[in-house]
């Protein structure tokens with residue numbers, strides 16, 4: 326269970342988030358849509374613990390995230406909008422870095438994301454779609470119950486889009502929660518709730 330209450334954030338005089346509140350339950354996919362610059366990425370960074378709100382609270386299964394940094398690490402995987410991978414390292418080294426534990430990624434993760442053939446390749450040698458798939462694998466490496474995804478399929482071809490959407494459905498069927506910022510109608514249609522970010526607040530559509 327994820328509870329978000331009255332999150333506010335400004336950049337200087339620019340009040341970007343004016344009070345964001347919602348709940349999400351296992352199996353939910355919450356889509357956040359909105360115009361460019363409306364604050365979706367700002368909110369997702371706060372949800373992932375990368376950035377701090379000026380006020381408001383986030384709780385994962387009753388644990389207040391602002392009280393303990395480890396709550397974010399335990400409960401969330403985060404896929405940022407831009408490629409978060411280190412291009413000069415191999416796929417395997419990127420995933421190991423993300424896991425924080427070193428060593429080889431689990432066979433389950435390798436199979437799930439079809440990584441076997443590319444494990445030793447440098448990220449710089451991969452296609453954009455494959456980089457996105459590896460970035461999602463990195464976000465999932467510690468098997469988090471909540472996945473925060475910032476435009477996961479933007480710029481992907483229709484085949485990758487379909488595979489990633491199917492994977493997202495499977496993740497939710499396993500009781501995962503997905504919070505996704507998107508401009509993609511199919512991702513909106515897949516979602517259990519769609520909110521629009523307008524003037525710093527979320528409106529149910």
Ligand SMILES: Nc1ncnc2c1ncn2[C@@H]1O[C@H](COP(=O)(O)OP(=O)(O)OP(=O)(O)O)[C@@H](O)[C@H]1O
Pocket residue numbers: 336339341359360361362363364365366367368406
């Ligand atoms: N680091 C920053 N410093 C100052 N202003 C920022 C910073 N990051 C974002 N902003 C501002 O906050 C507002 C929201 O930006 P944000 O990236 O969250 O929007 P978005 O909805 O994700 O946009 P897009 O759909 O284009 O990805 C914008 O006005 C942006 O200029």
